[in-house]
Amino acid sequence: MPDRxxxxxxxxxxxxxxxxxxxxxxxxxxxxxxIEHNQQEWLERSLRPALAGLFFDTGxxxxxxxxPPPHGLPGxxxxxxxxxxxxxxxxxxxxxxxxxGGYAGPIRLxxxxxxxxxxxxxxxxxxxxxxxxxxxIEIIKSDWxxxxxxxxxxxxxxxxxxxxxxxxxxDQLTGASVTPxxxxxxxxETLIYFAANADSIFARGDD
Amino acid sequence: MAADLIERFKIGLWRxxxxxxxxxxLCPLLAVTATFVNGLGLGIATLAVLxxxxxxxxxxxxxxxxxxxxxxxxxxxxxxxTCIELIFKAWFPELDRSLGVFIPLIVTNCAxxxxxxxxxxRNPIGSSILDGLVMGxxxxxxxxxxxxxxxxxxxxxxxARMDMLLGGEPMHGIVLxxxxxxxxxxxxxxxxxxxxxxxxxxxxxxxxxxxRNEIPRRARRLNR
Numbered sequence: 244m245p246d247r248x249x250x251x252x253x254x255x256x257x258x259x260x261x262x263x264x265x266x267x268x269x270x271x272x273x274x275x276x277x278i279e280h281n282q283q284e285w286l287e288r289s290l291r292p293a294l295a296g297l298f299f300d301t302g303x304x305x306x307x308x309x310x311p312p313p314h315g316l317p318g319x320x321x322x323x324x325x326x327x328x329x330x331x332x333x334x335x336x337x338x339x340x341x342x343x344g345g346y347a348g349p350i351r352l353x354x355x356x357x358x359x360x361x362x363x364x365x366x367x368x369x370x371x372x373x374x375x376x377x378x379x380i381e382i383i384k385s386d387w388x389x390x391x392x393x394x395x396x397x398x399x400x401x402x403x404x405x406x407x408x409x410x411x412x413x414d415q416l417t418g419a420s421v422t423p424x425x426x427x428x429x430x431x432e433t434l435i436y437f438a439a440n441a442d443s444i445f446a447r448g449d450d
Numbered sequence: 451m452a453a454d455l456i457e458r459f460k461i462g463l464w465r466x467x468x469x470x471x472x473x474x475x476l477c478p479l480l481a482v483t484a485t486f487v488n489g490l491g492l493g494i495a496t497l498a499v500l501x502x503x504x505x506x507x508x509x510x511x512x513x514x515x516x517x518x519x520x521x522x523x524x525x526x527x528x529x530x531x532t533c534i535e536l537i538f539k540a541w542f543p544e545l546d547r548s549l550g551v552f553i554p555l556i557v558t559n560c561a562x563x564x565x566x567x568x569x570x571x572r573n574p575i576g577s578s579i580l581d582g583l584v585m586g587x588x589x590x591x592x593x594x595x596x597x598x599x600x601x602x603x604x605x606x607x608x609x610a611r612m613d614m615l616l617g618g619e620p621m622h623g624i625v626l627x628x629x630x631x632x633x634x635x636x637x638x639x640x641x642x643x644x645x646x647x648x649x650x651x652x653x654x655x656x657x658x659x660x661x662r663n664e665i666p667r668r669a670r671r672l673n674r
Contacts, residue, residue, distance in 0.1 A: 259525055274540035376632065
């Protein structure tokens with residue numbers, strides 16, 4: 244076989260690269276809008292349950308605040324706070340924080356806190372806990388996450404913010420106590436943070 | 451023609467099944483098959499990439515010099531996977547979230563590069579598309595079978611969360627038991643299921659082989 248000049252291979256490669264790139268670009272053009280829409284919708288949909296029973300008239304995601312570490316909330320990455328209003332008055336704050344100390348990596352947690360310092364709802368956004376055991380923290384798998392609704396720093400009293408096995412007030416999950424411990428700790432830390440910083444959270448501008 | 455088609459499907463689905471016989475693409479096979487719907491989702495994605503990459507490789511095979519064929523395969527496969535990922539994000543966002551990194555990781559599924567090298571680079575486009583179709587279907591069926599077994603015995607349900615593909619409210623599927631054999635949901639369960647599937651296939655093949663050998667012998671005896 245005669246030696247082919249290297250530039251020929253280069254040109255072939257470039258042409259195929261151009262074809263492939265335009266293929267990706269075309270697909271992106273077709274899907275970008277839908278993807279953006281999906282992400283926004285997913286965010287709204289996953290945030291709303293943590294505001295059960297509250298009246299608010301703004302979009303949940305409208306007033307976003309990102310706190311770079313160190314922020315005093317659970318988790319080492321940036322924490323996100325959404326502020327929710329009704330007729331211009333603050334109603335609640337939604338925290339997206341990471342609970343550490345789970346069985347497998349951080350657990351992304353959504354915690355809604357009303358102005359009186361009580362939990363309006365919590366949801367698990369992301370986790371890698373053991374399927375069949377720790378994953379019952381997900382609302383689709385069990386009602387475990389609902390027991391925090393309406394709780395606050397004084398309900399139960401500070402010493403009872405634990406799972407029952409540790410002498411606290413909260414249900415554990417059969418066979419998994421590491422995961423609930425991590426989440427309960429993160430909720431409590433968030434409530435403490437809210438109690439200390441509620442005013443400054445609502446005083447700051449949007450991102 | 452029809453007989454040829456059936457023969458090709460037999461090869462892809464059974465005789466040369468990419469997962470069971472060629473043992474290609476084990477990484478996604480083991481990682482996502484904890485539930486049926488995940489297996490089905492990744493199976494469809496892999497099938498689509500395989501058909502498209504076979505078609506593209508076959509269409510460009512006249513211009514691809516042997517020295518640069520591997521970078522070209524990588525280029526083609528990577529672009530196609532990116533397209534599939536965008537499509538999943540746009541139309542099956544839930545499934546995309548559930549499969550996570552394993553959709554982009556289809557790039558590393560050696561079953562795809564293997565079919566490009568072994569088949570598509572040497573055969574006309576129609577035949578290559580058919581090859582992608584049968585091999586991809588074989589792979590997808592294996593993913594679905596292992597997913598179904600692991601979900602059924604591991605979590606006690608079947609076809610849960612089909613809404614990720616079909617849309618609508620979260621579906622719980624057929625729930626037969628509250629809990630299952632946890633071991634099957636964990637990664638080692640995937641290895642055991644695959645091993646059982648391979649062993650089962652080999653056993654069936656062996657039995658067929660012996661019965662095929664026996665029939666003529668018996669026939670001869672009868673003739674005597």
